[in-house]
Structure formats: structure tokens, C-alpha cells
Amino acid sequence: MPIVINLDAVLEKHHMKSNELAEIINLTPANLSILKTGKAKAIRFSTLEAICEALECQPGDILEYQPETT
């Protein structure tokens, strides 16, 4: 998928674990895992806002576009 989620990198930068973030933004660890592993089909603005607020970052820090090489 061309949209890559760089959540792991941002979490590491803030020395935060996935479970902690999930609890802060009121998301289940399973759903956060779906997002991290790139299996998510879409992300709500409210979720993106909550992640950015918790990690004090911009959406561009988490989402990256990598065109598919054919």
C-alpha cells in the first residue's frame, strides 16, 4: 500500500509503548496494531488528531506516501 504508517518510529522517539498510546487515545491494542501493520483501510480524523496530540507530532510524521514500484 502506498501510504506507510511510521508510528513505530514516532513511538520510539517518544519512548512510548503501543499499549500506552492505545490507552491514551482510547483505542484497543488490536486496532492500533491494525494501523501499525498497514492493514487499516482508512483512518478517522479524530483518531489522527488523538495520535498527534498524544505524540506531539504532525500527521506527516506518521503518514508517508511511497509510490508503488512496478
Added chain:
Amino acid sequence: MKPPALLKTIIDIAYVLLIAKFIIGVAIIVFILFGGHLGDEIQYQYGTRLNSTIMGVIHLGIYSLFIYAVRILRSLIKNYSEGKLYTRYQISALKLTGQLIILVTVLSALADFISDLIFNNNIGVNIDLKNGFGSFWLVIAIGLFFIYLSAIFANAREIKEENDLTI
């Protein structure tokens, strides 16, 4: 989402009655095949005892397909009561039920037409207007509706999957 209890009860009763009728039909056919005699006052629908036995076997075969369709419907209703919707089983079961209903209706009409032609030397096309549209076409429409419902469920499954993967 639990289906109405009345629906479940009606389907269960209908299924049991269909099975009972099928068993009686098989018993009568077997009785006749083994030389049994039903009595002089019995008039065979297709002229002779042999003709009626052959048609009886054919109709039982078609009837068994109908019983299978009702059985699938019964298990489908039971599946709905388990809470999950738009499963692959429900989608394929709805489609199969619709296909079987259409198949049974067409085969039954075909068997009647051919038997009339062969045993009674009569060619006839009956347009039944008693029920407004004719029960043949109405049942075909019901079968097609089941197939259409299956397509709707397949579409709904895709939408649900997308929704489940929206974080």
C-alpha cells in the same frame, strides 16, 4: 440479531412435514415397485401404474431438491441467530437457495409438460392467472430475489470489512 421466533417455527414445521411427505412418497413407490397393489379404486394420474411410478420417482427427485432448499434456509436462519451477519456462508446459502427454488420450479413445470406430452399425448401451455401473476412466475421471482439478496449481502460484507478496518 435474532430472527423472529414465528419464522423459525414455521420453517421447522414445514421442513418436518416435507420430510414426512417425502418418506410416505418413497414408501408408496417402493411398495408399488415390489409388486404392491394400491387397490382397484385408485386411478393412476398418468394412465398406467408404470407411468405413474416413473413420474412419481421423477417428482420425488425434484421434491428432494426442494427439501434441500428448505434445509439450507433453515440452517441459514439458525446461522443468523448466532449474531454474525454477511458471512461467506450466508452469502453462498442465499444464492444456493434461490438457485434451487428456480431449478425446482422449472424442473417441475418441465416434468408436467413432458409427462402430459408423452403419457396423455397432449401439448398445452397453462397460463395460470388465478393468483394474479401465476404461481410459476411468482416463485421464479422469489428465487431470483434470494439470488439478488445474496449479491446485496456480498456488497454489505465489503462495506463492513472496510468499516472494520477504519481506525
